[in-house]
Amino acid sequence: MPVAVGPYAQLQPSCFDLMKMGLVMGCAVGRVAGALFSTFCLRMGMRGWELMGSTGKSMMLSGGTFGAFTAIGMGTRC
Template identity: 70%
Template sequence: MLVAMGPYGQSQPSCFNCMKMGFVMGCSVGMAAGALFGTFSCLRMGMWGRELMGSIRKTMMQSDSTFGTFMAIGMGI
């Protein structure tokens, strides 16, 4: 399949490349949001030490994958 060339010879990114970029952007935003909200909610519940770190890690991974998936789908559309 031919790729359209821009005015200065650059090619446009493919749909897959756009989806990869959306997934990475979503993962980074989701990781930051998970760290922020996970820390706040865990401290409110009174967690400390290993329990706190494990729960924050789990919250970060859940929001990371969820937001990354939705951003990849949005960039594909």
């Protein structure tokens, strides 16, 4: 593709911006995966606050882990 030259040229996102985007996308995907995997707690007989606590913990742990690895992966591509 031709490169735009002039006052209206578009700039590429910085490496830090790419890592932030990877972190946010990874956290979102990890939270959804944590919510899906925590439904196995229903089979163990958890109900009420115990179920909500384990679901929240699972979502935060998987979101943080997957987000960190996605951000590192985006950083290595810079």
